[in-house]
Amino acid sequence: MELEQMGKLAKEASRSLITLSKPAKNQCLLTLADNLVQNTDKILTANAKDIEKGEANHMPESLLDRLRLTGERIEGMAEGVRQVAALDDPVGEVLSMKERPNGLLVGKKRVPLGVIGMIYESRPNVTVDAFSLCFKTSNAVILRGGSDSIYSNMALADIIKKSLEENKITPDAVFLLEDTSRETATRMMQLNGYIDVLIPRGGAGLIRSVVQNATVPVIETGTGNCHVYVDAAADVDMAVAIVKNAKLQRLGVCNACESLVIHKDIANQVMPKLLSMLKENGCEVRGDERVQAYSSDVAAATTEDYATEYLDKIISAKMVDSIDEAIAHINANSTGHSETIVTNDYRNAQRFLNEIDSAAVYVNASTRFTDGFEFGFGAEIGISTQKLHARGPMGLEALTTTKYIIYGNGQIRP
Amino acid sequence: MELEQMGKLAKEASRSLITLSKPAKNQCLLTLADNLVQNTDKILTANAKDIEKGEANHMPESLLDRLRLTGERIEGMAEGVRQVAALDDPVGEVLSMKERPNGLLVGKKRVPLGVIGMIYESRPNVTVDAFSLCFKTSNAVILRGGSDSIYSNMALADIIKKSLEENKITPDAVFLLEDTSRETATRMMQLNGYIDVLIPRGGAGLIRSVVQNATVPVIETGTGNCHVYVDAAADVDMAVAIVKNAKLQRLGVCNACESLVIHKDIANQVMPKLLSMLKENGCEVRGDERVQAYSSDVAAATTEDYATEYLDKIISAKMVDSIDEAIAHINANSTGHSETIVTNDYRNAQRFLNEIDSAAVYVNASTRFTDGFEFGFGAEIGISTQKLHARGPMGLEALTTTKYIIYGNGQIRP
Numbered sequence: 001m002e003l004e005q006m007g008k009l010a011k012e013a014s015r016s017l018i019t020l021s022k023p024a025k026n027q028c029l030l031t032l033a034d035n036l037v038q039n040t041d042k043i044l045t046a047n048a049k050d051i052e053k054g055e056a057n058h059m060p061e062s063l064l065d066r067l068r069l070t071g072e073r074i075e076g077m078a079e080g081v082r083q084v085a086a087l088d089d090p091v092g093e094v095l096s097m098k099e100r101p102n103g104l105l106v107g108k109k110r111v112p113l114g115v116i117g118m119i120y121e122s123r124p125n126v127t128v129d130a131f132s133l134c135f136k137t138s139n140a141v142i143l144r145g146g147s148d149s150i151y152s153n154m155a156l157a158d159i160i161k162k163s164l165e166e167n168k169i170t171p172d173a174v175f176l177l178e179d180t181s182r183e184t185a186t187r188m189m190q191l192n193g194y195i196d197v198l199i200p201r202g203g204a205g206l207i208r209s210v211v212q213n214a215t216v217p218v219i220e221t222g223t224g225n226c227h228v229y230v231d232a233a234a235d236v237d238m239a240v241a242i243v244k245n246a247k248l249q250r251l252g253v254c255n256a257c258e259s260l261v262i263h264k265d266i267a268n269q270v271m272p273k274l275l276s277m278l279k280e281n282g283c284e285v286r287g288d289e290r291v292q293a294y295s296s297d298v299a300a301a302t303t304e305d306y307a308t309e310y311l312d313k314i315i316s317a318k319m320v321d322s323i324d325e326a327i328a329h330i331n332a333n334s335t336g337h338s339e340t341i342v343t344n345d346y347r348n349a350q351r352f353l354n355e356i357d358s359a360a361v362y363v364n365a366s367t368r369f370t371d372g373f374e375f376g377f378g379a380e381i382g383i384s385t386q387k388l389h390a391r392g393p394m395g396l397e398a399l400t401t402t403k404y405i406i407y408g409n410g411q412i413r414p
Numbered sequence: 415m416e417l418e419q420m421g422k423l424a425k426e427a428s429r430s431l432i433t434l435s436k437p438a439k440n441q442c443l444l445t446l447a448d449n450l451v452q453n454t455d456k457i458l459t460a461n462a463k464d465i466e467k468g469e470a471n472h473m474p475e476s477l478l479d480r481l482r483l484t485g486e487r488i489e490g491m492a493e494g495v496r497q498v499a500a501l502d503d504p505v506g507e508v509l510s511m512k513e514r515p516n517g518l519l520v521g522k523k524r525v526p527l528g529v530i531g532m533i534y535e536s537r538p539n540v541t542v543d544a545f546s547l548c549f550k551t552s553n554a555v556i557l558r559g560g561s562d563s564i565y566s567n568m569a570l571a572d573i574i575k576k577s578l579e580e581n582k583i584t585p586d587a588v589f590l591l592e593d594t595s596r597e598t599a600t601r602m603m604q605l606n607g608y609i610d611v612l613i614p615r616g617g618a619g620l621i622r623s624v625v626q627n628a629t630v631p632v633i634e635t636g637t638g639n640c641h642v643y644v645d646a647a648a649d650v651d652m653a654v655a656i657v658k659n660a661k662l663q664r665l666g667v668c669n670a671c672e673s674l675v676i677h678k679d680i681a682n683q684v685m686p687k688l689l690s691m692l693k694e695n696g697c698e699v700r701g702d703e704r705v706q707a708y709s710s711d712v713a714a715a716t717t718e719d720y721a722t723e724y725l726d727k728i729i730s731a732k733m734v735d736s737i738d739e740a741i742a743h744i745n746a747n748s749t750g751h752s753e754t755i756v757t758n759d760y761r762n763a764q765r766f767l768n769e770i771d772s773a774a775v776y777v778n779a780s781t782r783f784t785d786g787f788e789f790g791f792g793a794e795i796g797i798s799t800q801k802l803h804a805r806g807p808m809g810l811e812a813l814t815t816t817k818y819i820i821y822g823n824g825q826i827r828p
Contacts, residue, residue, distance in 0.1 A: 113801050196801050217802040238824045245826035353819045365822025387610050387815040388631040389803040401801040405767045408779025410652045412659035
C-alpha cells in the first residue's frame with residue numbers, strides 16, 4: 001500500500017477511535033494479549049527467520065538477544081498489554097472549565113493526538129508496546145520497525161489487526177511499514193497532514209536522522225550523557241554506591257551515568273574508593289589531570305569524552321573547584337536527560353535542582369530511576385530529552401493533547 | 415555578530431534568567447514600559463525610515479498601517495508590557511509531588527523553555543510583546559522580524575537591552591537579527607542546541623517555510639480555515655448573527671469564519687436570510703449546487719475553495735444531509751483552528767464537541783473568541799494549530815516546560 005494511502009486511512013481510523021468507549025478499548029487489548037499467547041508458534045516461526053537472517057549477517061550476540069523472542073518473552077508482552085488495559089485512561093478528562101464575563105464556558109479537554117508515527121530499531125516488543133499505548137489513548141499508529149525484525153513485526157502486526165477486527169474495530173488503527181527502506185522512512189517523516197507526531201526510539205544515529213529530516217513534529221527521545229556530581233559535602237559511601245549503581249547496574253541504557261564530576265575538597269576521601277570500585281568492576285576511567293593524579297590507570301579525557309554516551313564500561317571524570325563550575329560543566333555537556341548531586345548541603349542541593357537544565361534532576365539517588373515505571377506512570381513509550389510537549393519519561397498523558405471546548409448561547413464578539 | 419555566537423550567549427543568558435526573582439523580572443518590565451514612552455521620539459524616527467522605505471516600495475496601505483507607529487500605539491505597547499508584569503508568573507510551580515514505594519519523592523516542576531526563537535513579519539509591536547512574554551517566563555529570546563520593520567525593531571531592541579542593563583540583568587536575554595536575509599533565517603531554524611523552540615508568526619507562507627526548514631522544534635501557529643455549521647436544529651436568527659460576526663467583524667484574522675456548512679433541513683429557513691445578510695455586507699459566496707439554487711449571486715465553489723483561508727469578504731458554503739457529513743467535511747478541510755456548531759440539539763452539540771478535531775470547538779458562539787485575552791489568559795504569543803505542546807491560544811504557560819525534581823536519600827536501583 002502507498003504511504004499516503006496508509007496515512008489517509010490511519011487518519012480516518014483515528015477519527016473513529018475517538019468515539020470508542022473505554023471498556024471497548026480495554027476489551028480489545030485483552031483480546032490482543034490472549035491472541036499473542038495463542039499465536040506463540042506463529043510468532044516464533046517468524047522470529048526464527050529474523051534470527052537466521054541476523055546470524056547470516058553476523059549480527060553481534062547482544063543485538064541478536066534483543067531480537068530473539070521466546071515463549072516467556074511473548075508471555076511478557078501479553079502481560080504488558082494486560083497492564084496497559086488496567087491503567088487509567090487519561091482521554092476525555094476536562095482539565096479546567098471557567099465561565100468568562102460574557103457567559104462563555106471555556107473548558108480544556110484531554111484528547112488523543114490523532115496519528116502517531118513510531119520509528120524504531122530491532123526490538124520487536126516495541127511493536128506491541130507502542131500499539132497498546134497508542135490504542136489505549138485512542139490514537140492510530142503507523143509503525144516503522146527495523147529491517148532486522150521485519151518478519152517478527154509483520155506477524156505481530158497481523159495479530160494486532162485480527163484482534164481489532166474481532167472487536168469490530170477498524171484494523172486501520174495500526175499500520176506497519178513492510179518497506180523498511182530509508183527513502184520510505186524519510187517520506188514517512190514528511191507525511192504532514194496525516195501523521196500528527198513522530199516518536200523515534202533507538203540509537204543516537206536514528207534520532208538524529210529523524211530530527212534532521214522530519215517536517216512532522218518530533219518528540220526526541222533517548223540519548224543520555226548522564227552525570228553524577230559528588231559535592232564537597234557528600235556522604236562518601238553513598239557517593240560510591242550511587243556511582244556504582246548509575247554506571248554499572250545496566251550498561252546499555254540511556255539513564256546510565258556516563259560522566260563523573262567531583263568537587264576538589266572531597267577528592268582525597270572519595271577518589272581512592274571510587275577508582276578502586278570502578279577498577280574492580282572493570283570500568284575504564286578517562287579524566288582530567290587532577291583525576292589522573294589519583295591513579296596511573298586513568299587515561300586523559302578529551303573534550304569529546306565529556307560529551308560521549310559510552311553505553312559501555314567507560315566513564316569520564318572531571319574535578320571542579322565549585323558547584324558553579326560543576327553546574328556549568330554539566331549544562332554544557334549533558335544531553336538534558338538525568339543528572340544527580342550527592343550532597344548533604346541544603347543550599348547546594350537546591351541550587352542543583354534549580355539550575356541543572358535536564359529532564360530529571362536528582363539529589364542523593366541513582367540516575368537509573370528515570371523510567372516511566374519507576375516514576376509510577378505504569379507505562380512508558382520513551383524518555384523525551386526535548387522540552388516541547390513532554391519531558392522525561394512519557395506515559396499515557398504524553399500521547400494526548402488538549403482542545404478547548406466552548407459552550408455558548410449565541411455570543412458574538414463586540 | 416555571528417548567529418552561533420548569539421545562540422551561545424542567549425543560552426548562557428537563559429541559565430542566569432532562571433535565577434531571577436519574580437519581583438526583579440517585573441521591575442525590569444516596568445522599566446521597559448517607561449523607557450518605551452520616554453523614547454517615543456527615537457522610536458518614531460526609526461519607524462519613519464521603515465514607512466518611507468515601504469512607501470518607496472509601494473507597500474499596500476493595509477500593510478503600511480500595520481507597520482506604522484504613533485505616540486498612541488507606543489503608549490499601547492507600554493501598557494501591554496505593564497499588563498504582562500501584572501500577570502501571574504507560572505514558572506517554579508510544582509505541579510505534583512509523590513512519594514514512591516522506595517521513598518523517592520518525585521516532583522514535576524514548571525520551568526522556562528530556555529531560548530525561544532521568534533520569526534515574524536512586519537508588525538513591530540511583536541518585538542516588544544514577544545520579549546515581554548518570554549522574559550516574564552525567564553526565557554531568553556532571539557527575534558527575527560521582517561526587513562520591512564528593521565529600523566523600528568532595532569530601536570525597540572535597543573531600548574529593551576538598555577532596560578535590562580538598568581536592572582543589572584544581562585542584555586543577552588534578547589537578540590534581534592539585523593541580517594534579515596532568508597539564508598540567515600534558515601540557519602536560525604537549524605540552530606539546534608541553542609534554540610529550544612521556534613515560534614513563527616505571520617502568513618501561511620512564512621509558517622510553511624519554517625515547518626519545512628526547521629530542525630529545531632516548532633510551534634505552528636496561525637492559519638485558520640474556520641467553519642460555522644448551521645445544524646438542522648439551529649436558531650435561525652442566532653445562526654445569522656454568528657455567521658455575520660465570525661465572517662465580517664474583522665476580516666484579516668485567523669479566527670474569522672471562512673466556510674459555511676448548512677444542514678439541508680434548515681436551508682429553506684436560513685439560506686435566504688444568510689445570503690441577504692452576506693450580500694448587504696458585500697461578501698461574495700461560493701457554494702455547491704444546492705447553495706447556488708438559493709441565489710444567482712452564488713458562484714460555484716471548487717474543491718480548493720473549501721480549503722481556502724480567504725481573509726477577505728468571501729465565504730465558501732456547502733450543504734449537507736447529516737451531521738456526520740458536516741463533521742467529515744469540516745475535519746477534512748479545516749486547518750484545526752476554530753469551528754462552531756449552531757444548534758439546539760443536545761446530542762449534536764456533544765457530537766460536534768467530541769468529534770471535531772480542532773484547537774477550539776464551539777457550540778452557539780462566534781469563532782472570533784479564540785484568543786488568549788478572550789479566554790482569560792491575559793496574554794497571547796500566538797495561536798497554535800498543532801497538537802504538540804500547546805494547542806489553541808498560547809499564554810505564558812505555553813512558554814514553559816516541566817522538569818522532574820527527585821529528592822532521595824541514597825536510593826539505588828535494585
